[in-house]
Amino acid sequence: xxxxxxxxxxxxxxxxxxxxxxxxxxxxxxxxxxxxxxxxxxxxxxxxxxxxxxxxxxxxxxxxxxxxxxxxxxxxxxxxxxxxxxxxxxxxxxxxxxxxxxxxxxxxxxxxxxxxxxxxxxxxxxxxxxxxxxxxxxxxxxxxxxxxxxxxxxxxxxxxxxxxxxxxxxxxxxxxxxxxxxxxxxxxxxxxxxxxxxxxxxxxxxxxxxxxxxxxxxxxxxxxxxxxxxxxxxxxxxxxxxxxxxxxxxxxxxxxxxxxxxxxxxxxxxxxxxxxxxxxxxxxxxxxxxxxxxxxxxxxxxxxxxxxxxxxxxxxxxxxxxxxxxxxxxxxxxxxxxxxxxxxxxxxxxxxxxxxxxxxxxxxxxxxxxxxxxxxxxxxxxxxxxxxxxxxxxxxxxxxxxxx
Amino acid sequence: xxxxxxxxxxxxxxxxxxxxxxxxxxxxxxxxxxxxxxxxxxxxxxxxxxxxxxxxxxxxxxxxxxxxxxxxxxxxxxxxxxxxxxxxxxxxxxxxxxxxxxxxxxxxxxxxxxxxxxxxxxxxxxxxxxxxxxxxxxxxxxxxxxxxxxxxxxxxxxxxxxxxxxxxxxxxxxxxxxxxxxxxxxxxxxxxxxxxxxxxxxxxxxxxxxxxxxxxxxxxxxxxxxxxxxxxxxxxxxxxxxxxxxxxxxxxxxxxxxxxxxxxxxxxxxxxxxxxxxxxxxxxxxxx
Numbered sequence: 001x002x003x004x005x006x007x008x009x010x011x012x013x014x015x016x017x018x019x020x021x022x023x024x025x026x027x028x029x030x031x032x033x034x035x036x037x038x039x040x041x042x043x044x045x046x047x048x049x050x051x052x053x054x055x056x057x058x059x060x061x062x063x064x065x066x067x068x069x070x071x072x073x074x075x076x077x078x079x080x081x082x083x084x085x086x087x088x089x090x091x092x093x094x095x096x097x098x099x100x101x102x103x104x105x106x107x108x109x110x111x112x113x114x115x116x117x118x119x120x121x122x123x124x125x126x127x128x129x130x131x132x133x134x135x136x137x138x139x140x141x142x143x144x145x146x147x148x149x150x151x152x153x154x155x156x157x158x159x160x161x162x163x164x165x166x167x168x169x170x171x172x173x174x175x176x177x178x179x180x181x182x183x184x185x186x187x188x189x190x191x192x193x194x195x196x197x198x199x200x201x202x203x204x205x206x207x208x209x210x211x212x213x214x215x216x217x218x219x220x221x222x223x224x225x226x227x228x229x230x231x232x233x234x235x236x237x238x239x240x241x242x243x244x245x246x247x248x249x250x251x252x253x254x255x256x257x258x259x260x261x262x263x264x265x266x267x268x269x270x271x272x273x274x275x276x277x278x279x280x281x282x283x284x285x286x287x288x289x290x291x292x293x294x295x296x297x298x299x300x301x302x303x304x305x306x307x308x309x310x311x312x313x314x315x316x317x318x319x320x321x322x323x324x325x326x327x328x329x330x331x332x333x334x335x336x337x338x339x340x341x342x343x344x345x346x347x348x349x350x351x352x353x354x355x356x357x358x359x360x361x362x363x364x365x366x367x368x369x370x371x372x373x374x375x376x377x378x379x380x381x382x383x384x385x386x387x388x389x390x391x392x393x394x395x396x397x398x399x400x401x402x403x404x
Numbered sequence: 405x406x407x408x409x410x411x412x413x414x415x416x417x418x419x420x421x422x423x424x425x426x427x428x429x430x431x432x433x434x435x436x437x438x439x440x441x442x443x444x445x446x447x448x449x450x451x452x453x454x455x456x457x458x459x460x461x462x463x464x465x466x467x468x469x470x471x472x473x474x475x476x477x478x479x480x481x482x483x484x485x486x487x488x489x490x491x492x493x494x495x496x497x498x499x500x501x502x503x504x505x506x507x508x509x510x511x512x513x514x515x516x517x518x519x520x521x522x523x524x525x526x527x528x529x530x531x532x533x534x535x536x537x538x539x540x541x542x543x544x545x546x547x548x549x550x551x552x553x554x555x556x557x558x559x560x561x562x563x564x565x566x567x568x569x570x571x572x573x574x575x576x577x578x579x580x581x582x583x584x585x586x587x588x589x590x591x592x593x594x595x596x597x598x599x600x601x602x603x604x605x606x607x608x609x610x611x612x613x614x615x616x617x618x619x620x621x622x623x624x625x626x627x628x629x630x631x632x633x634x635x636x637x638x639x640x641x642x643x644x645x646x647x648x649x650x651x652x653x654x655x656x657x658x659x660x661x662x663x664x665x666x667x668x669x670x671x672x673x674x675x676x677x678x679x680x681x682x683x684x685x686x687x688x689x690x691x692x
Contacts, residue, residue, distance in 0.1 A: 039514075040623065043522035174667055203670040207618055207627055208420055211662035211669075214412045214542060234523065234619055242529070242617070244536045244543045264523035264619055301521070 026096060026328045029069045030321055032058070032314060033097040035087060035112065036127055038076035041205055041231030042104045044260040046127045049307040050074075050102045052297045056290075057314035065322050073097070077108050079204070084108035088115040098327045099124060099317055102310050106130035106177035116141045121330040124317055126309030129229070129256060130180040131393060134357040138400035140331045143317075143338075145358045146309030147278050149177070150393040152255050153185035155276030155362050155386055160223055160253050161192040168253075169221035170199035171212050171236060173228035181227040181255055197221045202228070209236045213243055222250060229256045234264050241269045258304045262367055262379045270379075273367040278360055278391075279305035279346055280380050286345035302377040312344040313358075350388060355400035362391035412542035413659045419548045421655020422555035423610055427628065428635040428647040429559055430606035433566065436642030437579050437599050440490060441498055443506040445632065446625025447513055448604045451478050452611025453620045454516065457527055467530035467616070474612050475605035482604030486597045509626070516622035524621025551613050558609065559648045566644055575599060634677040640690025650688060 034054050036046040051074045058070045073095075077084035084103065091097035092115065100116065103109045104127025116123035117139040124143045125133060131148040168189055172178040178201070186196050197219045200212050213236070216224045224245065226236050233254055240252055254261075257275040281291035281302045290311075294303045303311075320336040321327045334356070342350040342358065350360040365380035373379060395403055427449060434442045442448075455477050456470035465473070485508065493500045529547045536543040566572035575595060578585040582592045611624075618624055632651075639650030654673055661672040668675075680688060 037522075039517055039522065041522060043517070045523075047522070200666050202666055205627060206670070207624070208416075210416045210419070210548075211413055211659055212666065214409070214416065215663065218406075218409055218412075231523065231619065231621070231623075238526075238619070239617070242545045242547070244545070248543075260521075260523050264526065264621075266526035266528075268528075269526070 024326045024328075025068070025321075026098060029071050029096070030099075030318065030327050031071045031073065031095070031097045032317075033087075033091045033095075033100045034072060034074040034102050034310065035077050035084060035091075035100050035108075036074075036102040036104050037079050038074070040079055042079065042127070042229065044264070044301075045230060045258040045304045046102050046104050046306045046310075048074075049294075049298050049301065049303060050126070050310040052294060053303065053307040053311040054101060054314045056293065056297070057311045057318070061315055061318040061322075065318075067325075068318060068322055070318065077103070077105070079105045079108060081107045081111040085111045085115055088112045089119075092116070092119045092121045098122060098321075098330075099314075099333075101125075101313055101317075102127045102306070104128050104306065106132075106180060107175050109133060110137055110176060113137060113139055113142050116330065119330070122317065122327075122333050124313040126313055127306045129177050131184060131398070132176075132180060134353075134355040135393070135398035135400055138355045138398070138402055140356075140402060141334055142356045143313065143334060143352055143358060144356055145313040146305050147276075147362070148357075148392070149181040149184040151278075151362055151391055152181065152276050153188045154391070154393075155364050156253060156255055156274055157185040157188040157225075158192055159274060159276075159364050159384070160251075161189055161194040165223040165251060165253070166194035167221045168194060168196050168223045168225050169216045169219040170196070170225045170227050171209065171216060172199050172201050173232055174201040174203050177229065178227045182225070185225060185227065185255060202232070204232065206232060207235060209239045210243060212236075213240050213245055217243075217245055217248065217250065223253050224250055225253045225255055227255050230258075230261065233257055234261050237265050237273070238269055258306070259302060259377065259379065260304050263377065267368060267370040267373055267379065270367045271369045274364065274383070275367070276362055276364055276386075277305045277380075278362050279303075279308040280363065280365065280382075281377065282380070283363070283382075290345050300376075308346045312342070312346050315344050316340075316342050316352075353395055354403050355395060355398055356402070357392055357395075357398075359388050359392055361388045362386040408541040409663065411539075413663045414656055415539075415542065415544065416662075417656035417659025418552055418652060419655070420658060421652035422552050423614060423628070423651075424632055424635050424655050425559050425648045425651025426555045426610040426613070427607060427632040428639065428651045429562055429644065430603040430610075431632060431636050432639070432642055432644050432647040433562065433606070434600060434603035435636070436644065437566075437575055438490075438596055439494075439498060439579070440501040440600070441505070442600075442603065443502055443629070444485070444509040444512070445505075445604075445607050446629030447509040448478055448482065448607040448625070449611040449614070449628065450516065450622060450625035451481065451512065452608030453527070453615040453618075453624060454520075454611075455608065456612045456615045457525055457620045460527065467533075467612075470612050470615075471609070475609045478608030478611075479601040479605030483597055483601040485604075486600040490600065491593070491597070509629075513622050513626060520622060522621060522623065524619025524624070527615040527620050529616040547616060551617075554613065555610075558606070559651075562606070563644050563648065631673055634673045636687075638673075638677050638680045638687055640687025643687065643689040643691070646687060646689025 099122035109128030131150040347360040364384040459465040533547040639646035
């Protein structure tokens with residue numbers, strides 16, 4: 001009897017699954033899950049702000065196109081790959097989530113990348129940095145929207161080597177992201193005639209960097225490259241100024257610095273930092289208008305590029321679903337996203353390449369002096385614009401199996 | 405490794421050790437005299453840094469005022485917690501106190517995270533302590549030198565107060581046999597309340613010391629508290645001198661690890677803890 005019941009249940013489940021596969025919009029609603037750090041060191045660059053951005057995208061899309069019903073949910077992956085994998089699996093399998101967005105922390109992003117592919121769903125990454133998402137680990141189910149380690153290295157790294165910073169020492173976050181960022185930056189340094197003198201690998205979420213800064217100091221390298229992010233970058237920069245590193249003639253290169261980090265460090269310590277981003281709220285009228293809406297919803301905080309990327313990614317995803325009139329086959333939706341050109345107020349017109357890389361310009365910024373800033377969040381001045389076709393790794397160099 | 409670099413790492417270890425010592429001292433006082441495992445210690449340390457931040461930005465009171473006022477403000481919060489909640493748990497197992505304080509820590513951190521975000525707020529080093537000393541082998545920021553000095557002074561005076569004065573003798577007696585001490589006309593419950601307040605005040609003081617070095621951020625306590633617990637366990641639960649010496653000692657061990665094998669710098673203290681628990685379960689300085 002027991003066996004019969006089980007068989008019956010299995011049959012019912014199969015029938016349900018088959019039914020879902022045929023449905024146009026699975027569950028009658030397009031469900032988007034924002035999966036990121038809600039409480040830890042990366043919560044300010046993504047966090048609730050990314051949820052706000054996703055909801056704004058849904059609002060803007062459904063105002064024009066009423067054919068889709070869209071729902072946004074969110075969860076905290078705590079920067080742990082196992083937690084991220086578990087939530088992604090549950091969302092895709094049991095809760096009818098069609099697309100997962102944001103996912104900062106490269107190690108978690110690579111794990112979710114595998115889950116999305118195995119379950120043939122959609123994964124639009126904005127927060128993670130590793131260029132492996134569109135390189136060795138590329139997937140027909142993944143789009144990498146905002147930035148990556150190659151782009152950061154190519155922007156900040158190249159600019160610094162070109163202006164004489166030709167010997168480097170790295171302080172690197174000891175996980176997938178740090179390793180990728182150091183690797184990509186080292187390649188740029190060597191290619192442009194510079195030299196890497198050494199590195200130190202530091203556990204994620206370290207409070208005290210003084211010991212590592214001293215090692216960097218004794219290396220005598222002209223540039224101390226910070227291949228870390230969020231709270232780790234903030235602490236390194238603050239403590240470097242405290243230990244007089246920059247007074248000794250060495251310079252810091254923050255390879256991944258977000259607007260929220262500069263806000264936390266304060267301009268007096270962050271001034272003069274060179275950094276690369278693909279979005280800044282004060283770029284043009286469109287970004288200003290959008291950011292004003294965002295700030296009204298986020299308690300006055302201006303958006304980071306990660307949050308902007310979540311907005312643009314969700315908007316484009318919904319366009320693809322609407323054009324296909326189906327969200328059930330993840331790979332098909334991503335193929336459609338690659339087919340239609342992207343167009344949004346934040347990143348302008350662009351494309352998504354065969355390897356899943358979103359292509360748009362990048363900007364080299366310098367952090368303003370306190371005297372140049374008009375108030376909170378007026379932090380950057382534009383030094384150079386890197387055109388879209390130069391900003392990201394050439395398609396052929398990534399080693400992605402989707403590129404023929 | 406050059407001797408220069410070695411001295412540098414030792415000194416940095418000593419600086420971190422001052423924080424470990426100051427925090428584990430408060431924990432040891434609270435555990436030794438109240439038998440409460442105060443898991444909210446990290447949150448109270450964070451609270452100290454935030455009070456300093458508020459004093460500066462809302463009331464215009466600088467670092468030195470913060471150093472003076474903060475321990476009393478946060479200590480008063482501790483007194484309220486002890487009166488309203490902890491005092492109901494003394495008759496129960498240690499575990500209940502631990503759970504209560506752990507819950508309080510989560511609530512405090514969550515609330516601050518919600519209100520202030522995770523990147524934290526900047527707090528500058530006071531004018532008079534800015535600048536660096538060139539020691540030959542490294543540059544020592546004046547502020548860090550001050551932290552080592554102040555922390556040592558506070559640790560030793562706390563030890564003296566508890567181990568060598570009459571008040572300390574009452575306290576220790578009250579933990580051994582509260583009924584007997586009460587019969588001498590001493591108000592034991594009030595003494596215990598004030599002790600908890602003092603322990604919490606110590607955490608807040610460490611928070612003020614930390615504010616200019618790290619970000620004033622909601623997670624600043626949670627990333628430190630686990631290490632500090634390990635320090636207390638290694639030193640011996642409740643041993644005042646033990647936790648001071650272990651705090652400084654482990655800071656140095658950690659500093660050296662950061663040089664020789666940085667990947668392990670997060671875990672070395674726990675490895676030591678495991679070894680100590682196997683060989684000497686009462687801790688290096690614990691009795692029994």
